[in-house]
Amino acid sequence: MNPLPPALTPAGRTRVLWRGRRMTYFAGCDYFRLSTHPDTIRAAIAASRTYGLSVGASRLTTGNSPLLVELERELARFLLAPAAVVTPTGSSANACLGESLHGEFTHVLLEERSHPSLKDAVSSLGAAVLPFAHRDPESVQRWVSTLPSSAHVLLATDGVFALDGAIAPLRQYRDVLPESAWMWVDDCHGAGTIGSTGAGTAQLEGVGNRQLLRTATLSKAFGSYGGVILGSSARIRSVLQRSRTFASSTPPPPPSAAAALAALRLLGSDPTLRTRLTDRIRQIRDALSRAGIQVTASPAPIFCIIPDTSTQRARLERRLVREGIHPPFIRYPGGPASGLFRFALSSEHSASQLRGLLRALEAE
Numbered sequence: 001m002n003p004l005p006p007a008l009t010p011a012g013r014t015r016v017l018w019r020g021r022r023m024t025y026f027a028g029c030d031y032f033r034l035s036t037h038p039d040t041i042r043a044a045i046a047a048s049r050t051y052g053l054s055v056g057a058s059r060l061t062t063g064n065s066p067l068l069v070e071l072e073r074e075l076a077r078f079l080l081a082p083a084a085v086v087t088p089t090g091s092s093a094n095a096c097l098g099e100s101l102h103g104e105f106t107h108v109l110l111e112e113r114s115h116p117s118l119k120d121a122v123s124s125l126g127a128a129v130l131p132f133a134h135r136d137p138e139s140v141q142r143w144v145s146t147l148p149s150s151a152h153v154l155l156a157t158d159g160v161f162a163l164d165g166a167i168a169p170l171r172q173y174r175d176v177l178p179e180s181a182w183m184w185v186d187d188c189h190g191a192g193t194i195g196s197t198g199a200g201t202a203q204l205e206g207v208g209n210r211q212l213l214r215t216a217t218l219s220k221a222f223g224s225y226g227g228v229i230l231g232s233s234a235r236i237r238s239v240l241q242r243s244r245t246f247a248s249s250t251p252p253p254p255p256s257a258a259a260a261l262a263a264l265r266l267l268g269s270d271p272t273l274r275t276r277l278t279d280r281i282r283q284i285r286d287a288l289s290r291a292g293i294q295v296t297a298s299p300a301p302i303f304c305i306i307p308d309t310s311t312q313r314a315r316l317e318r319r320l321v322r323e324g325i326h327p328p329f330i331r332y333p334g335g336p337a338s339g340l341f342r343f344a345l346s347s348e349h350s351a352s353q354l355r356g357l358l359r360a361l362e363a364e
């Protein structure tokens, strides 16, 4: 059996063609629909004319590009980091950072529901990996109390969890970690979407850059393609010097880099994008709560519903389809084996699309 679901074709910015019908799309991670914004498209076309479709080499050989250098400067500025390096994807940002940290820590405290690419990445550190319970500072504290005072500790977690939008309690982790410990936050879903200026989970949680490493993707809020590592200049230099994956990979294509730059400019200059998203998140979450539908509390644009039975799944799917909504039922590593409905809100969903979603969910 082919494990791939049928291919989806976009039909406008908030719809897809599904089984021959134009359906509202509450899935994916293009939270501001910047992958289809006229400015990002224009930037990508212009860059492809000037720079071509690929740099055709590793950054460390002849594949460096002024677009990538500018993108790194703008990412660091937008995400409030001292420095940044762009990588081919968010997953490879994790791999590259992991390789560069080999031998630096004795123990990694790993959040049990971390993204698979973060889990894989910490296994390359050469440290003991100690899994802690989901969003549980006490579980972190229990591990910390067993460690020798000579331990060099790194805590690794997602900032916003991909399936239900839950937020990692970074401030509480800081409170129970040793002074010398570092935190590594995979903020693929938080970057651009949460925090007072969209700088992500660290901003929301009020943890500064001290002993903080972050990875993120350009393929979600920024509507493009690629990854990024954020940290001190020394840490970024060490990625360039020590990561074999970075050294041996081609960076994101120039059109993607230019589109990401345009996306950063849009997010930086048009605060209504973020307020539109925040308003929609608040509206849906308040309505779900009034209807007694339990979802994980979060300021992120993601929530999920896990059906208990196949009958429940079929019923919700029918109701969504009746409202003209593509049923976003997925199976994803780390989620329940039986699957879940993962809903992602966008700044571009209309009031009537949101009402349709609520009608389908409230009828449950």
Ligand SMILES: Cc1ncc(COP(=O)(O)O)c(C=O)c1O
Residues within 6 Å of the ligand: 089, 090, 091, 092, 115, 117, 158, 162, 186, 188, 189, 217, 218, 219, 226, 227
């Ligand atoms: C938490 C998290 N980390 C990493 C990634 C990987 O990012 P990319 O798709 O850019 O490789 C994802 C993407 O789904 C993610 O949700």
